[in-house]
Amino acid sequence: MQVTFSVTAFALNMPLGLAVIYGLAAVLWYELLRSAILGRIARWRRKRPGVSAVDDERDRAREREAAEREAAEREAAEREAREASEPDLGRRLYYLARKAAQAERDLAIQTANEATKRAVQRIERRYREVSAELDDDEAERLKLPQSTPTVGEALALIADGATNRLDLLEQAGLSTDEAEAELRRIDAADVAGS
Numbered sequence: 001m002q003v004t005f006s007v008t009a010f011a012l013n014m015p016l017g018l019a020v021i022y023g024l025a026a027v028l029w030y031e032l033l034r035s036a037i038l039g040r041i042a043r044w045r046r047k048r049p050g051v052s053a054v055d056d057e058r059d060r061a062r063e064r065e066a067a068e069r070e071a072a073e074r075e076a077a078e079r080e081a082r083e084a085s086e087p088d089l090g091r092r093l094y095y096l097a098r099k100a101a102q103a104e105r106d107l108a109i110q111t112a113n114e115a116t117k118r119a120v121q122r123i124e125r126r127y128r129e130v131s132a133e134l135d136d137d138e139a140e141r142l143k144l145p146q147s148t149p150t151v152g153e154a155l156a157l158i159a160d161g162a163t164n165r166l167d168l169l170e171q172a173g174l175s176t177d178e179a180e181a182e183l184r185r186i187d188a189a190d191v192a193g194s
Contacts, residue, residue, distance in 0.1 A: 158186060 014022075042059065154168040162168060165186075169179035 155182075155186075158183075 046059070151169070151172045151174065154172040157168055158165045165183055166176075166179050169182055170176065174182065
């Protein structure tokens, strides 16, 4: 495509792309020359001894405004970079939901532990109440062993008159048949001794 420019004195015939490039070059040169001229004028004013304080104040205000604009642009660029580096919304929501679920789980575990402690305390309190109501001999027989008794300890408790003889021997590690045989032996020894 050809573009024709005609001015009364001359006519230019050139492609459209070339015309656009020449136009941009002209605008660029204009801006560069304008910037250079304004810079020289500003330097000349600063060097002049008779420059008023108002002009200096205006220049400082312009410099502050330019610095503030640059800082705002820099902050906007940093914010965009931070937002671009953040995980997407789905991941963030998944992370928050997971964190909430873990907190609920921890709370449920803590509640269950506290309920268990209260139940154990109630059982121990009730055991002490029952134990206090019984006389000393009966309380001694009902006393729960702190650890698994040996066969010898079980036999000693049976000899002292414990009523839960089969359970004691089974707790000591004997099978039901062995415990019954041992009880028959003890009964035979008691009958022979009487």
